[in-house]
Amino acid sequence: MRTVLICDDEPIIRMSLKNRLKELGFGEIIECGDGEAAVQSALSRLPDIAILDVSMPKMDGISAARAIRKKLKIPILLLTACIDPDTVNKAKEVGVAAFLTKPFRDQDLWPAIELAFAHAHEIDELKEQVEDLKETIESRKVIEKAKGVLMRTQGLSEPEAFRKMQKLAMDKRKSLRQIADAILLTES
Incomplete structure (x- = not known):
């Protein structure tokens, strides 16, 4: 049973994501509202994947993703209202698997998650x-x-x-x- 960390400072987005992730079969859904909490939750609860908002209080999503990926090699998806080239470049450097634009469409979530898991598995095999x-x-x-x-x-x-x-x-x-x-x- 897969575990997911979702972090967004907007409770309505978290609720919407949580409901959709339950439908997709995630057993445990860890929620938080800021980047620092995302890092702490990820390192203490060890989720299989993380979905982080780019713009959050205390620590932005890319910085949180960097901190998480230093310790855990899990796929990370970023949520954002607008994607600019600088954000994409920073996300690439950190190893972010994909972006989901807000408001995200339900049909975009499942393929992004599956591709992120497949890509992470492929990278692990290549490293071996x-x-x-x-x-x-x-x-x-x-x-x-x-x-x-x-x-x-x-x-x-x-x-x-x-x-x-x-x-x-x-x-x-x-x-x-x-x-x-x-x-x-x-x-x-």
């Missing part, structure tokens, strides 16, 4: 892939260094050194990276 690639590259570097050590210390050719490392990995039931790390440890 990047981390995996970094790890693979790092492993290749270590394996190449270890291969060089074997070539230098045992007078092996490159294919022979690699084959020796593969055989050690199979015999000892270790990864090639673990064998390479061990070779480099004995070298130093």
